[in-house]
Amino acid sequence: MRGALLVCKKEFMELSKDRKTMFFTFLMPFILYPLIFGMMGKLSQKDVASRKGKPSRILLVDSTQVIAPVLKADAKSFELVAAPQGDVKQAIRDQKLEMMLEVDPEASAKLTQHKTFSLNATYDQSDDSSGLALKRLKEALEKQNTSWVQARLGVMGASPELAVPSRIQTTDASTPGLAVSKVLGAFLPYMIMLMMFAGSMQHGIYTTAGEKERGTLLSLLSTSLPRNQIIWGKLIYVFSIGLISVLINLASMGIAMGRMVPSVASTGGSAAQGLGALSSIANPLTLVLTFLLMIPLGLLFANFIVLMGTQAKNTVEAGTAIMPGFMVVIVAAVFSMAPGIEKMAFLPYVPILNVSLAVRKLFSHQANYLEYTIAFLMTVGLAGLLTWLSTRLLNRESALFKV
Amino acid sequence: MIQLTDVYKTFTVKDKRSRAKKQIEAVKGLSLTVKPGEIYGLLGPNGAGKSTTLRMIAGLMQADQGQIQVCGIDTKAEPEKARAMVGYLSTDLNVYGRFTPRELLRLFGEFQGVDAKVAERRGMHLLEKLQLLDFADVKMEGFSSGQKQKVSIARALLHDPKVVIFDEPTTGLDVLTAKTVLDLLRIMRSEGRSVIVSTHVMPMVDEICDRVGIIFDGELHGDAAPKQILETWNAKTLDEVFFQLAARSAAEV
Ligand SMILES: Nc1ncnc2c1ncn2[C@@H]1O[C@H](COP(=O)(O)OP(=O)(O)OP(=O)(O)O)[C@@H](O)[C@H]1O
Numbered sequence A: 001m002r003g004a005l006l007v008c009k010k011e012f013m014e015l016s017k018d019r020k021t022m023f024f025t026f027l028m029p030f031i032l033y034p035l036i037f038g039m040m041g042k043l044s045q046k047d048v049a050s051r052k053g054k055p056s057r058i059l060l061v062d063s064t065q066v067i068a069p070v071l072k073a074d075a076k077s078f079e080l081v082a083a084p085q086g087d088v089k090q091a092i093r094d095q096k097l098e099m100m101l102e103v104d105p106e107a108s109a110k111l112t113q114h115k116t117f118s119l120n121a122t123y124d125q126s127d128d129s130s131g132l133a134l135k136r137l138k139e140a141l142e143k144q145n146t147s148w149v150q151a152r153l154g155v156m157g158a159s160p161e162l163a164v165p166s167r168i169q170t171t172d173a174s175t176p177g178l179a180v181s182k183v184l185g186a187f188l189p190y191m192i193m194l195m196m197f198a199g200s201m202q203h204g205i206y207t208t209a210g211e212k213e214r215g216t217l218l219s220l221l222s223t224s225l226p227r228n229q230i231i232w233g234k235l236i237y238v239f240s241i242g243l244i245s246v247l248i249n250l251a252s253m254g255i256a257m258g259r260m261v262p263s264v265a266s267t268g269g270s271a272a273q274g275l276g277a278l279s280s281i282a283n284p285l286t287l288v289l290t291f292l293l294m295i296p297l298g299l300l301f302a303n304f305i306v307l308m309g310t311q312a313k314n315t316v317e318a319g320t321a322i323m324p325g326f327m328v329v330i331v332a333a334v335f336s337m338a339p340g341i342e343k344m345a346f347l348p349y350v351p352i353l354n355v356s357l358a359v360r361k362l363f364s365h366q367a368n369y370l371e372y373t374i375a376f377l378m379t380v381g382l383a384g385l386l387t388w389l390s391t392r393l394l395n396r397e398s399a400l401f402k403v
Numbered sequence B: 001m002i003q004l005t006d007v008y009k010t011f012t013v014k015d016k017r018s019r020a021k022k023q024i025e026a027v028k029g030l031s032l033t034v035k036p037g038e039i040y041g042l043l044g045p046n047g048a049g050k051s052t053t054l055r056m057i058a059g060l061m062q063a064d065q066g067q068i069q070v071c072g073i074d075t076k077a078e079p080e081k082a083r084a085m086v087g088y089l090s091t092d093l094n095v096y097g098r099f100t101p102r103e104l105l106r107l108f109g110e111f112q113g114v115d116a117k118v119a120e121r122r123g124m125h126l127l128e129k130l131q132l133l134d135f136a137d138v139k140m141e142g143f144s145s146g147q148k149q150k151v152s153i154a155r156a157l158l159h160d161p162k163v164v165i166f167d168e169p170t171t172g173l174d175v176l177t178a179k180t181v182l183d184l185l186r187i188m189r190s191e192g193r194s195v196i197v198s199t200h201v202m203p204m205v206d207e208i209c210d211r212v213g214i215i216f217d218g219e220l221h222g223d224a225a226p227k228q229i230l231e232t233w234n235a236k237t238l239d240e241v242f243f244q245l246a247a248r249s250a251a252e253v
C-alpha cells in the first residue's frame, strides 16, 4: 500500500505544478454555480414580472361594441391594439400581439333576443403570454356571462343565484417554487455526474496513456515498485479527483444557494419564493446523501477510466476508448432530466441510471430511501466487480508496458 | 552479476498493408554473463535486439523462454526484488517535465525505498559530477535532451544499484559530457557493480568495455574482449566485423 500512496502523491504533486489545470478543476465550480443560479433567479423574476404586470394586447373586431366595454373595463389585463400590418396570425406568432378576437356582427341583436352569440379567438398555444391572454379572456367572459344571465333572470323575476349553482375556490398545494426546484433538481444531478466523470477522465488519461506518451512511465516501471501498486496509486488518484470534483461542486452549489436565497427573498414576489424552496438544495442532508452515492459511482468511473487509459497506446486512443463510457453517463444524466421518468417502474434497477434518478429525487423533495439504497448497493457491487476485474487485468506484466 | 540463459523474445506485429500477423524474433537463444566489476558492451546495428535484451534484464519485459537472473534473483519469480538491484537508463525514457531535478530525485528515492533526504544528497552529488547542479531547482520542461539525459542518469544511479543497465547512454550528449558518463561507468566498475551498456558507437566500446557481445538479428556472435574479437574475425576495427556479419547474413538468405 505504501507504494500506491507514493505513486498517488506523485500524481498530486504533478497536478499541483499545473496552475491552469488546478484552476479549472478546483475553482471553476465556485464561479459556475453563482452564475447559473444568478441567471436563473434573474430570468424567472423577469419572466414572472413581465407576464403578471403587462396587459394582453388584443385586436378586437367588435362592430356592435358588445365586448369592447368588458375588455376596456379591465385595463390591467387587456389592451386593445390596432390591426397589425400583414397577416394577423403571423403577427401573433411574432408576439406583436397576443390574440385576435372577432365578435359576432349580430351580437347586440342576439343578446337582446336572448340568443347565443359566438366569439372567435385566435391565439398561439405554444406561447405562454398568448395562453395567458386566453385565460384572462375566459375569466372576464365568464363573469360577464354570469351577469348577463342574472339580468335575464331578473327580467323573469327569478333569483340571481339561479345562475350560479356552485362556485369553485382553489388552493395551490405546491410548496412555493416547487416547479423551479424540480427543474434544478433534474439539472444539478446532471452537472454533478458529468463533472465527476469529466474530471476523472481528464486526469485519468493524463496519468495513464499520457505517461506512456510522454515516456515517463518507463522510468516509473523500472523502479522496484510492484506493478499493482502503481495501478492502485493511479486508481486512488483518479478516484480522489472525481470525489474532490463532486465535493467542490456540491459545496459551491450549497454556498451559492445559501447566498442567493436571502438576497432574492428580500425582493419579494414568487421568484423569491421559488428560490426559497431551493434552499433545501443547500440542505446538508441532501448534499451528504448525494456525496455518499457518488463514492461508489466515482470508484466505478475511476476503474473504467484507468482500465481504458492503461490499455491505450496514447492519449488520443485513450480518449476514444473512454468516450463510450462518457456517452453512457451523458445519456444517464440527460435521462434523469427527462420529465415523467420517475414513473418508470424498472428504472430503480438500471445501474447508473438509478443513481441519477435517486439524486434527482433527493434534490426535488421526493427522496425515496428504498430506491436510494438499491441504487447505492448496486453501484457498490458494480464498482467492486470492476475493481476486482481491473486489478486482475492490470496486474499482468504486459498490461502497462506496450510500446 | 547478470546471467542470461537461452533467452527468447518474440513480438507479434501486424502488417497494415497485407493485414497479416508477423512474428518478429527480436532475441533468439541469447546467453551471457556479466560479472561484478565488469563492463559489458552489447554492440549491434539498429533492430538487432539490444534494447529488448536490456529491457528484459531490467524487468520491464518478460522473456518468452529462458532464464534471467540479476544478483542471483530470478526476474520472473521475484520481479520487484530483481528490479531493486537494477539502475536502468534508456533514450526512450523521459523525465517528468513538471518537476525540478531535485523534486524528481527525492521522489524516485522514495519509490526505491531510499530516504528522501539521502536520495537528495546522493542525487545532488551525481548532478554535480554531471555539471547540472545549477539547474537542480529549475523545472525540467525546458531542458535540452542532454540535460534530461543527465537527470535520468542521476535517477538511475540514485539507489546505489548493484547492476547498471544503460541503453545508449551517450546519445544526445556532447563529447565532454559523454566522457563524464564513461568516467562514471568506470567508477561503477571499480565499485564492483555489473555494468551492461548498448551502443553502436565503436570507440566507446574500445575505450571502456571489458567484454563485448556482438548482437545481430537477435543472436550473439562472439562474446570476448574487444581485442580478441578483432583477432577471431581477422579485422582491424569493430566496424569491419559488422560488415562481415552483414555479408554473411545476406549470403545465408
Ligand atoms: N514492443 C515491441 N513490439 C513489437 N516489436 C518490437 C517491440 N520492441 C522491439 N520490437 C522489434 O524487435 C526488434 C529489436 O528491437 P530493439 O529495440 O531491441 O533493437 P535495438 O538493437 O535496440 O535497435 P536500435 O539500435 O535501433 O535501438 C526490432 O525489429 C523491433 O522492431
Ligand SMILES: [Mg+2]
Pocket (backbone or CB within 6 Å): B050, B051, B052, B167
Ligand atoms: Mg535500442
